[in-house]
Amino acid sequence: xxxxxxxxxxxxxxxxxxxxxxxxxxxxxxxxxxxxxxxxxxxxxxxxxxxxxxxxxxxxxxxxxxxxxxxxxxxxxxxxxxxxxxxxxxxxxxxxxxxxxxxxxxxxxxxxxxx
Amino acid sequence: xxxxxxxxxxxxxxxxxxxxxxxxxxxxxxxxxxxxxxxxxxxxxxxxxxxxxxxxxxxxxxxxxxxxxxxxxxxxxxxxxxxxxxxxxxxxxxxxxxxxxxxxxxxxx
Numbered sequence: 001x002x003x004x005x006x007x008x009x010x011x012x013x014x015x016x017x018x019x020x021x022x023x024x025x026x027x028x029x030x031x032x033x034x035x036x037x038x039x040x041x042x043x044x045x046x047x048x049x050x051x052x053x054x055x056x057x058x059x060x061x062x063x064x065x066x067x068x069x070x071x072x073x074x075x076x077x078x079x080x081x082x083x084x085x086x087x088x089x090x091x092x093x094x095x096x097x098x099x100x101x102x103x104x105x106x107x108x109x110x111x112x113x114x115x
Numbered sequence: 116x117x118x119x120x121x122x123x124x125x126x127x128x129x130x131x132x133x134x135x136x137x138x139x140x141x142x143x144x145x146x147x148x149x150x151x152x153x154x155x156x157x158x159x160x161x162x163x164x165x166x167x168x169x170x171x172x173x174x175x176x177x178x179x180x181x182x183x184x185x186x187x188x189x190x191x192x193x194x195x196x197x198x199x200x201x202x203x204x205x206x207x208x209x210x211x212x213x214x215x216x217x218x219x220x221x222x223x224x
Contacts, residue, residue: 033212042202042216043158058211090157096210103148104212106157 003027006091006107013081013114021076021110023091031094032074033104034058034066036087043090049074081114088112117141117213121203126221127193135188135201135218143208149177149188150202152217158202161188190220198222 004025013019025032034046035058045058049068063085065077074093078085088111092104118140127133139147146165150158164170164179164186176189190197200217207213 035214040216043204043212043214045211045213048211059213103160103163106159108157 004091004093004105004107006089006110008110009108010111011113013078013112015081015083015114017081019078019081019112021078021089021091021112023074023076023107024072025074025091025093025105025107026072027093027095027105028071029093029095029105030071031096032068033092033094034064034074034076035090035092036060036085037090037109038087046076046089081112083114086112086114117205117207119203119205119213119215121201121215121218123216124219124221126223129193129195129222129224131193133190133193133220135190135203135220137186137188137203137215139184139186139203139205139215141184141205141207141213144181144205145208145210146206147177147179147186148204148206148212149175149186150204152200152202154199161201193222195222195224 007022030051033048035043044060047066049055052071090109091107094104121137149161152158162177169178174191179186200219202217203215204212
């Protein structure tokens with residue numbers, strides 16, 4: 001693994017189904033983030049984690065949950081998918097989280113379609 | 116809350132210069148980022164400004180005026196590979212990034 005990876009690359013999902021998007025980084029970054037990107041709206045923060053064991057809500061957290069059991073992994077779960085969750089999902093990480101600057105590194109994204 | 120505005124689209128000719136403006140009204144400010152995103156790909160970091168003034172990095176420069184809530188990204192000697200979306204993002208008081216909707220730049224031969 002080099003950098004930050006996401007799985008799956010794309011997924012078509014029936015409404016009401018549960019889905020977990022996976023994100024793994026090997027840079028030992030303490031902070032990780034989940035965004036969704038929709039046309040005309042830009043990137044919006046769903047949830048974040050400043051360090052393993054802690055998580056926080058972003059701008060659009062409803063319908064999503066996250067966990068951060070270790071430094072490397074930050075899965076995003078849709079408990080019961082709805083069509084409005086159709087989007088491209090990006091995971092990101094940074095070597096910061098509370099005060100020092102560092103840019104965020106983004107994974108390649110997961111394209112999710114909920115029918 | 117955060118309000119970040121940038122133009123939706125810009126078109127320029129290969130070899131020319133393009134300036135992408137970004138204005139922001141945010142609850143706190145700890146820096147401004149510019150990211151580049153090619154179609155179907157992840158955003159990649161271009162620049163970071165926290166103090167007023169111009170930061171130059173090769174063909175790309177970024178300017179910040181904190182008192183005016185204003186930044187611009189200057190792309191010089193445009194190349195076809197510069198066709199992409201450019202995202203302005205503000206690092207607010209809560210130390211989370213808030214993104215503008217992005218500016219799609221099309222470079223024509």
